[in-house]
Amino acid sequence: MSGQVPPLAVSGVGFAFPGRQVLADVSFEVAAGEFVAILGPSGGGKSTLLRLIAGLLPPSAGEVKVAGERVRGPRRDVGMVFQKPTLLPWRTALDNVLLPAGFRRGASKAEVARAEELMVAVGLPDAAGLYPAELSGGMAQRVGLARMLLHDPDLLLLDEPFAALDAMTRERMALVLQDLWLARPRAAVFVTHSIPEALLLADRVLVLSGRPARIQADWRVELPRPRLTETMAGPEFNQLALALRRVFDEVAA
Numbered sequence: 001m002s003g004q005v006p007p008l009a010v011s012g013v014g015f016a017f018p019g020r021q022v023l024a025d026v027s028f029e030v031a032a033g034e035f036v037a038i039l040g041p042s043g044g045g046k047s048t049l050l051r052l053i054a055g056l057l058p059p060s061a062g063e064v065k066v067a068g069e070r071v072r073g074p075r076r077d078v079g080m081v082f083q084k085p086t087l088l089p090w091r092t093a094l095d096n097v098l099l100p101a102g103f104r105r106g107a108s109k110a111e112v113a114r115a116e117e118l119m120v121a122v123g124l125p126d127a128a129g130l131y132p133a134e135l136s137g138g139m140a141q142r143v144g145l146a147r148m149l150l151h152d153p154d155l156l157l158l159d160e161p162f163a164a165l166d167a168m169t170r171e172r173m174a175l176v177l178q179d180l181w182l183a184r185p186r187a188a189v190f191v192t193h194s195i196p197e198a199l200l201l202a203d204r205v206l207v208l209s210g211r212p213a214r215i216q217a218d219w220r221v222e223l224p225r226p227r228l229t230e231t232m233a234g235p236e237f238n239q240l241a242l243a244l245r246r247v248f249d250e251v252a253a
Contacts, residue, residue, distance in 0.1 A: 005068040007032055007155050007187035012062030015048055022048050024212035033185035037198035039248055040208030046191045050159050054080050079153035081161045085144035087132040094128035097146045118146035138169040156188040174200055195244050200227050209251050217247050
């Protein structure tokens with residue numbers, strides 16, 4: 001890390017529910033501008049780890065630091081997207097983006113302008129006045145991405161944001177996310193069950209074991225950016241996917 005304070009440092013983190021150990025001695029760092037994907041068995045603690053980083057849960061052991069400060073609750077410099085976009089159905093798409101600012105009524109002119117710019121950036125320039133019931137699943141997740149970016153956080157947390165989408169929409173959304181990240185690279189942690197999705201987006205892939213989850217592998221993805229649909233059809237991508245699949249299968253067995 002060259003002596004710099006990393007945007008995220010997870011040190012010896014454990015977490016347990018009553019009678020059930022979920023995470024054990026998880027440690028890793030994410031550098032500025034680094035995109036890290038987390039793979040692991042279903043129900044293995046990946047989402048729990050993200051909630052610990054976000055300050056939504058306290059660790060049972062160890063500590064999480066964001067920008068050198070111990071996490072004790074949600075922070076403005078951390079943005080998060082959940083598995084479902086959780087949009088308020090009685091608010092327009094633009095107001096849902098402005099939720100962290102208190103909707104349009106409570107938002108500053110600069111925040112409204114920022115939200116409108118983000119609607120364009122995520123490919124929804126004409127959807128500001130639509131309500132969630134009028135949005136497709138992919139459109140709703142684009143609104144969720146825009147909301148995460150409203151206050152320009154330095155750390156992005158994404159908990160399987162595209163898992164409920166069909167395969168083609170999921171791929172398009174991964175490319176949208178890559179474009180947003182390339183426009184302003186920042187530390188990002190992305191939870192996914194998809195090996196191709198992890199390789200398409202990440203600089204590093206962490207593979208978690210089954211419960212209690214520990215880091216079993218830390219892979220660096222040496223593929224040039226931007227990564228495109230054609231990248232996924234290339235021999236290097238497929239060789240990496242096969243090798244990572246073997247690691248994942250050993251962990252999930």
